[in-house]
Amino acid sequence: MSDNLSELSGRKGVVDNLFEKMTKAAEATGTPAKEDLDALAEEFLIGKANTYGTATFYDFMKPENKGKEVYICNGSACLCAGTQDSLKSEIEKHVSADKIGHMTCLGRCHENGAFHVNGANYSARSGEEIASILNKTGKARKDRYNVLAAGPDCLTANYPGFDEYYALLDQVLKTDPMDVLTEIKVSNLRGRGGAGFPMGLKLESCRNTESDTRFIICNADEGDPGAYSDRYLLEERPQAVLLGMMIAGYAASANWGVVYIRAEYPEAVSIIEDAVRELRSKNLLGDNILDSGFKFDFKVIKAAGAYICGEETALINSIEGQRPEVRIRPPYPTQKGLFNKPTAVNNVETLAAVPWILKNGGAAYRAIGTERSSGTKLICLDSFFKRPGIYEVEMGTPLRSLIDELGGGFAKPVKAMQIGGPLGGIVPVEKIDSLNIDFESFGQGGFLLGHASVVCIPESFPMVKYLEHLFEFAAFESCGKCFPCRLGTKRGQEMLTKAIKENYKIDRELFHDLLDTLQEGSLCAHGGGIPLPVRNALQYFEEELSPFFLQED
Amino acid sequence: MTTEPNISTKYAYLNGQAFEIEEGETVLNFLRRHDPSRKVPTLCDSPNLDPFGSCRVCSVEVALEEGGKRKTMASCHTPVTEGMILYPHSKSIRKLRKNILELVITDHPLDCLTCEVNGNCELQTVAGEVGITDIRYPEGENHLDKEKDLSHPYMVSDLSKCINCYRCVRACDEVQGQLVLSMAGRGFDSHIVKGADTSFFDSDCVSCGSCAQACPTAAITDVFQSKSSVNAEKTRTVCTYCGVGCNLEVTATEDDILNIRAPWDAEVNSGHTCLKGRYAFQFYDHPERLRTPLIKKDGELVEATWDEAYDLIVSKFQDYKKNDGPDFLAGISSSRCTNEENYLMQKFMRAVVGTNNIDGCARVCHSPTALGMQRTFGTGAATNSIEDLKYTDCIMVIGANPTEGHPVTGAKFKQHAMKGKTTIVIDPRKTEIAKYAQYHLPLRPGTNVAMLNMMMYYIIDEGLVDESFVNNRTEGFAEFLEGIKKLDVDEMARITGVDKELVRQASIAYASANNAMSFHGLGVTEHSQGTFTVMQIANLAMITGNIGRRGVGVNPLRGQNNVQGSADMGVQPHQGAGYLDITKPEVNQKYNTFYGVEVPSHIGYKIPEMFDAALDGKLRAIWIIGEDVVQTDPNTQKVIRALEATDFVVVQELFMTETAKYADVVLPGASFLEKSGTFTNGERRVQRVNQVVPPVGESKADGQIIVDVMNRMGYAQPDYTPDGMLEEISQIVPFFAGIKWDELGENGKQWPVAKDGTDTQILHLDQFKRGLGYFEFHDFAETSEILEHGKEYPYILTTNRKLEHYNCGAMTRRTGNVEILTEDVLVINPQDASGNGIKHGDMVCVESPRGKVDIRAAVSEDVKPGVLSTTFHFPEIMVNNLTSDVHDTEAMCPEYKVVSVRIRKSKGKYAK
Numbered sequence A: 001m002s003d004n005l006s007e008l009s010g011r012k013g014v015v016d017n018l019f020e021k022m023t024k025a026a027e028a029t030g031t032p033a034k035e036d037l038d039a040l041a042e043e044f045l046i047g048k049a050n051t052y053g054t055a056t057f058y059d060f061m062k063p064e065n066k067g068k069e070v071y072i073c074n075g076s077a078c079l080c081a082g083t084q085d086s087l088k089s090e091i092e093k094h095v096s097a098d099k100i101g102h103m104t105c106l107g108r109c110h111e112n113g114a115f116h117v118n119g120a121n122y123s124a125r126s127g128e129e130i131a132s133i134l135n136k137t138g139k140a141r142k143d144r145y146n147v148l149a150a151g152p153d154c155l156t157a158n159y160p161g162f163d164e165y166y167a168l169l170d171q172v173l174k175t176d177p178m179d180v181l182t183e184i185k186v187s188n189l190r191g192r193g194g195a196g197f198p199m200g201l202k203l204e205s206c207r208n209t210e211s212d213t214r215f216i217i218c219n220a221d222e223g224d225p226g227a228y229s230d231r232y233l234l235e236e237r238p239q240a241v242l243l244g245m246m247i248a249g250y251a252a253s254a255n256w257g258v259v260y261i262r263a264e265y266p267e268a269v270s271i272i273e274d275a276v277r278e279l280r281s282k283n284l285l286g287d288n289i290l291d292s293g294f295k296f297d298f299k300v301i302k303a304a305g306a307y308i309c310g311e312e313t314a315l316i317n318s319i320e321g322q323r324p325e326v327r328i329r330p331p332y333p334t335q336k337g338l339f340n341k342p343t344a345v346n347n348v349e350t351l352a353a354v355p356w357i358l359k360n361g362g363a364a365y366r367a368i369g370t371e372r373s374s375g376t377k378l379i380c381l382d383s384f385f386k387r388p389g390i391y392e393v394e395m396g397t398p399l400r401s402l403i404d405e406l407g408g409g410f411a412k413p414v415k416a417m418q419i420g421g422p423l424g425g426i427v428p429v430e431k432i433d434s435l436n437i438d439f440e441s442f443g444q445g446g447f448l449l450g451h452a453s454v455v456c457i458p459e460s461f462p463m464v465k466y467l468e469h470l471f472e473f474a475a476f477e478s479c480g481k482c483f484p485c486r487l488g489t490k491r492g493q494e495m496l497t498k499a500i501k502e503n504y505k506i507d508r509e510l511f512h513d514l515l516d517t518l519q520e521g522s523l524c525a526h527g528g529g530i531p532l533p534v535r536n537a538l539q540y541f542e543e544e545l546s547p548f549f550l551q552e553d
Numbered sequence B: 001m002t003t004e005p006n007i008s009t010k011y012a013y014l015n016g017q018a019f020e021i022e023e024g025e026t027v028l029n030f031l032r033r034h035d036p037s038r039k040v041p042t043l044c045d046s047p048n049l050d051p052f053g054s055c056r057v058c059s060v061e062v063a064l065e066e067g068g069k070r071k072t073m074a075s076c077h078t079p080v081t082e083g084m085i086l087y088p089h090s091k092s093i094r095k096l097r098k099n100i101l102e103l104v105i106t107d108h109p110l111d112c113l114t115c116e117v118n119g120n121c122e123l124q125t126v127a128g129e130v131g132i133t134d135i136r137y138p139e140g141e142n143h144l145d146k147e148k149d150l151s152h153p154y155m156v157s158d159l160s161k162c163i164n165c166y167r168c169v170r171a172c173d174e175v176q177g178q179l180v181l182s183m184a185g186r187g188f189d190s191h192i193v194k195g196a197d198t199s200f201f202d203s204d205c206v207s208c209g210s211c212a213q214a215c216p217t218a219a220i221t222d223v224f225q226s227k228s229s230v231n232a233e234k235t236r237t238v239c240t241y242c243g244v245g246c247n248l249e250v251t252a253t254e255d256d257i258l259n260i261r262a263p264w265d266a267e268v269n270s271g272h273t274c275l276k277g278r279y280a281f282q283f284y285d286h287p288e289r290l291r292t293p294l295i296k297k298d299g300e301l302v303e304a305t306w307d308e309a310y311d312l313i314v315s316k317f318q319d320y321k322k323n324d325g326p327d328f329l330a331g332i333s334s335s336r337c338t339n340e341e342n343y344l345m346q347k348f349m350r351a352v353v354g355t356n357n358i359d360g361c362a363r364v365c366h367s368p369t370a371l372g373m374q375r376t377f378g379t380g381a382a383t384n385s386i387e388d389l390k391y392t393d394c395i396m397v398i399g400a401n402p403t404e405g406h407p408v409t410g411a412k413f414k415q416h417a418m419k420g421k422t423t424i425v426i427d428p429r430k431t432e433i434a435k436y437a438q439y440h441l442p443l444r445p446g447t448n449v450a451m452l453n454m455m456m457y458y459i460i461d462e463g464l465v466d467e468s469f470v471n472n473r474t475e476g477f478a479e480f481l482e483g484i485k486k487l488d489v490d491e492m493a494r495i496t497g498v499d500k501e502l503v504r505q506a507s508i509a510y511a512s513a514n515n516a517m518s519f520h521g522l523g524v525t526e527h528s529q530g531t532f533t534v535m536q537i538a539n540l541a542m543i544t545g546n547i548g549r550r551g552v553g554v555n556p557l558r559g560q561n562n563v564q565g566s567a568d569m570g571v572q573p574h575q576g577a578g579y580l581d582i583t584k585p586e587v588n589q590k591y592n593t594f595y596g597v598e599v600p601s602h603i604g605y606k607i608p609e610m611f612d613a614a615l616d617g618k619l620r621a622i623w624i625i626g627e628d629v630v631q632t633d634p635n636t637q638k639v640i641r642a643l644e645a646t647d648f649v650v651v652q653e654l655f656m657t658e659t660a661k662y663a664d665v666v667l668p669g670a671s672f673l674e675k676s677g678t679f680t681n682g683e684r685r686v687q688r689v690n691q692v693v694p695p696v697g698e699s700k701a702d703g704q705i706i707v708d709v710m711n712r713m714g715y716a717q718p719d720y721t722p723d724g725m726l727e728e729i730s731q732i733v734p735f736f737a738g739i740k741w742d743e744l745g746e747n748g749k750q751w752p753v754a755k756d757g758t759d760t761q762i763l764h765l766d767q768f769k770r771g772l773g774y775f776e777f778h779d780f781a782e783t784s785e786i787l788e789h790g791k792e793y794p795y796i797l798t799t800n801r802k803l804e805h806y807n808c809g810a811m812t813r814r815t816g817n818v819e820i821l822t823e824d825v826l827v828i829n830p831q832d833a834s835g836n837g838i839k840h841g842d843m844v845c846v847e848s849p850r851g852k853v854d855i856r857a858a859v860s861e862d863v864k865p866g867v868l869s870t871t872f873h874f875p876e877i878m879v880n881n882l883t884s885d886v887h888d889t890e891a892m893c894p895e896y897k898v899v900s901v902r903i904r905k906s907k908g909k910y911a912k
């Protein structure tokens, strides 16, 4: 976080964007050439250390990424599904091992066997399928998953076509922006990205910060393994996301919408780019949209592989071409965000709900769901369910009905589910009946709704291995800024690995001290969140885990 | 102005007691103020850096109501708010801190006993405070095998000791603005890099040392081990190099200087310096230091005793005084000496010799500033303070390259410009600040007056004149306006070579800023129209009402450390101590009474006139202190002839300079580290210089040498002591009335200082020193250098400074700085280079009507076609063979900035 770097990057703004130039420079070989980085430093009047420091942060820009051709998914869902070892040996028949890298969660959690090649994602199980994809023979199959709304379909309703859908914009732009803001506040729409902060307040705070420019950022960095609902919205309902951003921009008096999409979703990037193009061709972008005086434009940015970029301040740093490290708060992004300007960052799903709210009224939205968690929520079920897919449910829906009625129950024996991403709780199956799908119920139960992805942990999968995987993920994706997380996630991973591989028993007091340190000491919810699932596991799977710990005498 | 409504005081609670909150403060700050004895440990926090929040050891527990749920928060970046109940040292907090430290030590070497910072390490201290006893984690991955970086003459790193607190990265960014350092990699793999993972030497590091001072461990330090606590005897003093006046904290034994740091509480430079102040001190006991007096015998300078030297000087001076008259003697005093010494030198010339032939190196730098600002405002000094940068909306930098010449102030400008605050640079060269500024007006050297007139034309044209200021506080505006209105702006645009629309926009930016501050340097003064340019800058401030409050004003960047002080003390042929006009009978009477002898009342020679007099046979003796006129004054060959024509030349120096070679007597003076006194920086701040070590060899404080000669010439002057001298000065220099050695404190005082000791940050608050500000119009006039030689010598050479060296380089070339910058080079635009078949690194022969030199080409876009630029830090090149004796028409400051030359590729035969 450097005010100077934010300002210097901001001089060229989002249009002539430093980060984008860096990722472009990395395209040819997988890492930008030193000359390119130095030239960019010179162009932006920043240090050579800055462009180098940024490039080395990202999976798809760092020097080690040079020459990688195929990336295999190593996310939690593919791991639990157990598909990746055989996938890897199949791929190695065609591509040498040093050209194979990893991507964490391609959003194929409903099929698994996921990998990325030639700028596109695939999931395949048979050797022939893999061979045909790698050799570009035969047609690749598009993935398929169920999409169903159990109740109101605020997010999954059929798209009525551009003109009908965008009639709403004309109507909104004829309304006073303050009334639009009020509508969003009345809806009590809470952020779907994990923290559940009321969107209306965020827009209001952004609006109230004095500035010549403001930004709306769509956080499409859906990094939680197991989650692919944002991917669904980006690919299947792109105009809902974009219209939501325009309305948010109108309410917050912002003139720029930046869609930051993870590189692991290449299809989503091109679909959103097409959608922006469509808007432009319909004259709905630019200086004076529909003669309303409202000015708005979009920038689509493709990320470069770093889970922490989903954290909003890291995301802002990322767009600026700084190292995506987490910033301290305050100042909040709505006070000082992208290029030091007021910025509202919202999740894809949050933004996609906005058109419905403006169309049907804030009160109508508020009437859906529970008192404190209004509206609907998309839930992603992985391949352990009989009917994997995306389900739109009213907030407050019992977890049991989601699993049994919508998901059709488990296809294989499952002992627990991790719900809400890697920082979400580990819910043992016996707790299913005590939970409803809303922020409060999960919080009270000692879990976390988060982004509400569901990854099943089968009975056959050792819990200690799952914990090792969580710590490995946490350490690999830690931004490294704060001491507890940078060091603690690594030490946690090392202890678990040692306990699995060697005759080493973990000291319980030390392990709890480590969890406390991460939880209390970390700067952001990455380091601060990892103890939750670990503690859940220790509580509910004590018997299975105790052999790995020193016995107290 | 209305005052803020009295907002009711807010409170937070600590140990059951309420304490008041300062607006906007952090919990950490609150705790430091109200509970100083129970220290909250910190690792990533640093006095001059923004909060960052990486180490988390500053965490405290906070509840919002009595007995309410406690939350852990990092105190360094959490604002304290009304009603917070703080538990800074609760059981769980102490445990958290200990656990964090334990994690840190899992990746830190345990060789404290052999570590430079042992006993002075923040990690060690915090580990001690939280009570780490053992490391429970099994051995894991670590960074202990990182190699040391010993590539640089000053900066050193051993990143195996890095704790990833980012203090170095932030110091390089937030303080120096150089962006040399960054983290690279991510997570556990994060590590500090210089540049794109290179060494200190190969990076863009400017060796300011801020990172080393910020680093809490020995991970980044310097070759002087400035963070070791051994022999921790520390003396606070002031840098000898430039007019910024940085405070230094020197660690020394009884006879040896170990290292220098910057005090955090220094108002001028809180924790910051440039490489000259912090690292370039080794010259002080260099083997080449002059250690005894020398007398020329048979053309050779041979060692002599002080008595021999004094006897010779006294007999010669008395002889000339008696036989030729006092005006056949002249003195040049030094801006590098203390105020007290400068005062003594002018007193010696005036009261003991009986002549006003006293001048100083201010002549060749800021004499037009003193004169021009006196004419317009009544005082020839900066109207405001550097601290005002915090309050300004716009800075305009004219003819100055502060990141090289005034590095610590320059770094502050750079921060201003980098943050996108309005910045206007008027300079032929694309200086570092110009790169970051919104408006860079790259004018042809020598056309400042045309440019400033154009700006005023547009300000008037746009109706941006501050009428009420002009009406109430100035005179002469009507005539001035007429002059401006007659201007042909298209012609001015052609003369300056700058697009008039750009000039118009910059003018509007300056005039419409709430508070605009201007800063100028030698690119303003060292011209034939130097004084007029200064007056135009002052006029610009007046027509926009930018005078008399925080964040505005006209602020010369004084070159040498004490150039302000030497003029204040009367080192000028027309004004005595305190700028009193010596030609006025009442002033003459005042001096006569004060000095107890008759002093002359006719104006003496300025430096160039001294040389002319010598060549005319009108100068018998000259005493030059601390000024290498041969290397640094223009037209070297003429200066040499003048010295040769003077019968008796006394040079008082640290080293055998080019000038000293022409001396009949050489006297070994003392460096700033070896004597006490005061220096006055560019913002009129009189600060204490404190002796750190005794003078080397037989050298003496320059002030004592002057006192010795005074006494031997029959004038009773007590021995040199700073307190005694200041006592005398305070009685004759009005604005020093309240300055007492014992009351100057750590950060000095800004003159005028009233009798009761109150000092002054801003001048001309309600009225100008001269009453009304005085507008006077001057049109642009082409310098005779171009008129006479421009055709035959089509290129314009302009001279300037580099960060690493100081003036003639006598000091800096005898330090590690010479490994960083090894020679003077000629900066040339690629177009001119290729047009003359010159490649980067080729030797170029540069020829002016005065002479020629050979110099290496540095091809760069920093200068426009037709303009060349170079420095004169190295005697090997002697660039001043080229410069002319054209001077400012008013103050006689030489025109170093415009030299007509021609160039061709050479093979180097004219070197020397």
Ligand SMILES: Cc1cc2nc3c(=O)[nH]c(=O)nc-3n(C[C@H](O)[C@H](O)[C@H](O)COP(=O)(O)O)c2cc1C
Residues within 6 Å of the ligand: A190, A191, A192, A193, A194, A195, A196, A197, A219, A220, A221, A222, A223, A224, A307, A308, A309, A310, A311, A312, A313, A345, A346, A347, A348, A350, A351, A524, A525, A526
């Ligand atoms: C480690 C970490 C990862 C995150 N990843 C995402 C993400 O992938 N997508 C997202 O929308 N929010 C993510 N967030 C939450 C964002 O910081 C932020 O709260 C959110 O984008 C705000 O949008 P919302 O209010 O609409 O939920 C993450 C937070 C943390 C701490």
Ligand code: SF4
Residues within 6 Å of the ligand: A308, A325, A326, A477, A478, A479, A480, A481, A482, A483, A485, A486, A522, A523, A524, A525, A526, A527, A528
């Ligand atoms: S908790 Fe981890 S991810 Fe978050 S700021 Fe700290 S190091 Fe970065």
Ligand code: SF4
Residues within 6 Å of the ligand: B155, B168, B171, B172, B176, B178, B179, B180, B181, B204, B205, B206, B207, B208, B209, B210, B211, B212
């Ligand atoms: S010495 Fe100064 S310029 Fe060099 S790296 Fe350190 S802070 Fe940056």
Ligand code: SF4
Residues within 6 Å of the ligand: B161, B162, B163, B164, B165, B166, B167, B168, B169, B192, B211, B214, B215, B216, B217, B219, B220
């Ligand atoms: S080198 Fe020093 S200042 Fe920089 S991060 Fe490491 S420990 Fe901190």
Ligand code: SF4
Residues within 6 Å of the ligand: B239, B240, B241, B242, B243, B244, B245, B246, B269, B273, B274, B275, B276, B277, B278, B406, B407, B408, B409
């Ligand atoms: S040379 Fe100037 S900027 Fe550098 S340390 Fe000395 S006074 Fe400060």
Ligand code: FES
Residues within 6 Å of the ligand: B041, B042, B043, B044, B045, B052, B053, B054, B055, B056, B057, B058, B059, B074, B075, B076, B077
């Ligand atoms: S001092 Fe507060 S986090 Fe380091």
